[in-house]
Amino acid sequence: MFLQSRILLLFTAFLILGSVRRAKADNAPPDSEKRLAVPLLDLQGTIHELGQNDEGAVRVFVFLSTECPVSNSYLQPLNKLQQNIDTEKVHLFGVVTDATVKRAEAAKHFEEFKLTLPVLFDPAGHLAAELKPTHVPEAFVLNASGSLVYRGAIDDTWGSVGRRRSGPSNHYLADAIAAVLRGRPIATPKTNPVGCLFESFSGGGDDAAFTFNRDIAPIVYSRCLNCHRDGQVAPFALESYEQVAKRADWIVSVTEDRIMPPWIPHPGHNTFVGERWLTDRELSLLKRWAESGRARGDEADLPARPEFAEGWRLGKPDLVVKMPKPFTVYANGPDLFQNFVIPVNIPSDQMVAAIEFHPGNKRVVHHSVLFLDSNGVARKLDRATAEPGYSNFGGPGFAPTGALGGWSVGNTPRRLPNGMGRYLKKGSDLVMQIHYHPTGKEEVDQSEVGLYFIKKPVEETLKEPAKLVGSIWMANYEMDIPAGESNYSRTTTYTLPKDVIMVGVVPHMHLLGKSMKVIATLPANENEDAIEKTLIDIRNWNYNWQDEYYYDRPFKLPAGTRLTIDAVFDNSADNSMNPHSPPKRVTWGEETDDEMLYCFFLLSAEKTEDLIHVIFHNLQHDAEQPRARISRAEGE
Numbered sequence: 001m002f003l004q005s006r007i008l009l010l011f012t013a014f015l016i017l018g019s020v021r022r023a024k025a026d027n028a029p030p031d032s033e034k035r036l037a038v039p040l041l042d043l044q045g046t047i048h049e050l051g052q053n054d055e056g057a058v059r060v061f062v063f064l065s066t067e068c069p070v071s072n073s074y075l076q077p078l079n080k081l082q083q084n085i086d087t088e089k090v091h092l093f094g095v096v097t098d099a100t101v102k103r104a105e106a107a108k109h110f111e112e113f114k115l116t117l118p119v120l121f122d123p124a125g126h127l128a129a130e131l132k133p134t135h136v137p138e139a140f141v142l143n144a145s146g147s148l149v150y151r152g153a154i155d156d157t158w159g160s161v162g163r164r165r166s167g168p169s170n171h172y173l174a175d176a177i178a179a180v181l182r183g184r185p186i187a188t189p190k191t192n193p194v195g196c197l198f199e200s201f202s203g204g205g206d207d208a209a210f211t212f213n214r215d216i217a218p219i220v221y222s223r224c225l226n227c228h229r230d231g232q233v234a235p236f237a238l239e240s241y242e243q244v245a246k247r248a249d250w251i252v253s254v255t256e257d258r259i260m261p262p263w264i265p266h267p268g269h270n271t272f273v274g275e276r277w278l279t280d281r282e283l284s285l286l287k288r289w290a291e292s293g294r295a296r297g298d299e300a301d302l303p304a305r306p307e308f309a310e311g312w313r314l315g316k317p318d319l320v321v322k323m324p325k326p327f328t329v330y331a332n333g334p335d336l337f338q339n340f341v342i343p344v345n346i347p348s349d350q351m352v353a354a355i356e357f358h359p360g361n362k363r364v365v366h367h368s369v370l371f372l373d374s375n376g377v378a379r380k381l382d383r384a385t386a387e388p389g390y391s392n393f394g395g396p397g398f399a400p401t402g403a404l405g406g407w408s409v410g411n412t413p414r415r416l417p418n419g420m421g422r423y424l425k426k427g428s429d430l431v432m433q434i435h436y437h438p439t440g441k442e443e444v445d446q447s448e449v450g451l452y453f454i455k456k457p458v459e460e461t462l463k464e465p466a467k468l469v470g471s472i473w474m475a476n477y478e479m480d481i482p483a484g485e486s487n488y489s490r491t492t493t494y495t496l497p498k499d500v501i502m503v504g505v506v507p508h509m510h511l512l513g514k515s516m517k518v519i520a521t522l523p524a525n526e527n528e529d530a531i532e533k534t535l536i537d538i539r540n541w542n543y544n545w546q547d548e549y550y551y552d553r554p555f556k557l558p559a560g561t562r563l564t565i566d567a568v569f570d571n572s573a574d575n576s577m578n579p580h581s582p583p584k585r586v587t588w589g590e591e592t593d594d595e596m597l598y599c600f601f602l603l604s605a606e607k608t609e610d611l612i613h614v615i616f617h618n619l620q621h622d623a624e625q626p627r628a629r630i631s632r633a634e635g636e
């Protein structure tokens with residue numbers, strides 16, 4: 001079959017396969033696109049990652065109030081609406097933003113009315129600032145691309161305040177949801193809401209009014225607690241009033257400097273899945289609370305503490321692949337790249353939506369790359385050595401037939417957006433390459449990785465256009481950074497030969513990396529100048545917090561688009577990460593104290609053959625890149 005043979009070709013091209021929903025975002029007028037890159041707690045203490053619409057769901061926000069009779073009269077109709085929609089495809093939320101209402105009272109109020117939808121408690125007004133409601137109740141419908149497609153009344157039961165019909169004759173909100181699900185235009189995209197006026201009164205505007213329970217706990221619970229609680233990566237818990245209050249100035253300083261929460265890409269036009277960049281509102285709340293006496297506040301304001309899944313952060317994996325035997329890493333010696341070959345037992349091909357790597361021994365595991373081999377080559381390499389796995393410097397030592405991504409310190413497991421996945425062929429071996437950093441004493445490791453599959457036959461996913469995702473990369477291999485140079489910059493460009501859909505971006509540098517910016521310059525046509533899009537902008541690189549960044553809404557880039565990477569390195573003594581003291585000349589290489597300039601891109605395309613063309617074209621481009629002929633020994 002044509003498609004099958006093409007797909008085999010893809011494997012040999014070391015491809016990361018997957019699928020992606022069609023990007024539609026670019027057709028929408030930009031001002032209707034809503035940037036909701038903020039996690040909010042609901043009244044029950046569940047965190048809703050509004051910046052992470054990885055299910056590609058339609059989202060509906062209905063501003064409610066505990067005091068407005070019209071709002072209350074709509075709680076049962078909202079329950080009914082919730083029962084009649086497919087809650088996988090439509091996420092329906094109530095929103096309460098009145099800063100004078102206690103969380104506990106609001107929770108009690110909606111319990112009494114037996115409201116079944118989650119109610120986001122947002123006294124800081126994040127959602128109101130973005131959606132600008134005028135009344136309660138008022139409904140907002142955002143399509144899967146994040147564009148506002150309906151705002152206004154739930155239905156026409158209320159003609160005006162005090163004039164209530166026996167029942168509605170127009171179901172505006174339900175109709176809008178039905179239309180957007182069918183991809184049809186919405187007959188009435190805007191109606192006048194009837195109810196109580198929406199007022200954003202914040203309780204007096206006096207700084208003394210800021211309290212931990214009301215203003216700070218929601219931020220700390222939704223932004224910090226996943227790492228800052230017992231047993232997690234951060235060095236101390238930020239859970240109780242005391243734990244936060246005693247560090248308030250420190251917290252203000254590290255949040256303002258964007259050191260915490262760890263998230264290095266600067267916000268741009270496109271939001272990334274799971275973005276952790278604090279909003280100006282959150283920064284200002286932290287600061288004003290710290291400066292105004294760190295009040296604890298009323299117990300009734302305190303949000304319920306979120307529950308976190310222990311063990312696997314993404315839930316129970318479909319398959320766990322574990323190193324068959326523990327491996328002992330020597331106490332002293334050079335960095336070790338050990339490849340463990342593990343058969344994957346699956347009855348049929350799968351699309352892998354996410355992986356979650358668990359280092360067996362965090363002291364010694366530095367990073368891991370997961371290759372696939374369906375040719376049995378890696379097994380042979382393994383059998384040729386006595387120890388578990390085999391060591392190889394640089395790559396895996398064979399031509400992989402696929403890959404599932406990787407893990408490094410600071411990486412957070414996430415699902416690819418909207419049903420995307422990487423291709424996993426039945427009968428493949430997973431080659432878990434682990435980079436070990438000897439610690440000075442013998443260490444034992446037995447790492448494992450959880451795989452999460454797309455619950456749909458692979459053939460079905462492959463039939464749809466723009467579902468397949470492959471990877472390309474750009475690099476500059478000519479690094480030669482003089483000792484003491486604080487502003488060593490390198491650029492590299494690549495022009496896309498076909499139309500593609502950009503799905504994700506993975507920048508990579510080592511300890512001297514300072515900044516990296518990747519720009520796409522779209523080709524100019526007759527009436528327009530060339531358009532530039534920033535794909536990622538890292539102004540303050542941090543080797544410890546590199547990640548894979550997936551766009552919340554993948555977007556199109558036409559053939560002829562030029563990708564440009566500008567990277568800057570700091571090899572001075574002022575760089576606190578500099579591995580050499582005093583600084584030494586540093587060249588390209590794999591070891592942590594060498595340097596690298598890579599950026600990987602996850603791509604899809606409307607036509608499979610276009611994607612294949614781009615991948616081979618990119619391989620050729622990479623082969624033609626100049627390589628500096630400086631060996632590590634000469635560099636030293």
Ligand code: HEC
Binds near residue numbers: 220225255260
């Ligand atoms: C993804 C995990 C993660 C999240 C989310 C996170 N932290 Fe941290 N935090 C860490 C780790 C790990 C450290 C230890 C220092 C390091 O490794 O950089 C740390 C250190 C700190 C420190 C000490 C300063 C330092 O540089 O050592 C403060 C203060 C702090 N975090 C505050 C916060 C606050 C406030 C939030 C939420 C707004 C937050 N962190 C969110 C992981 C996290």
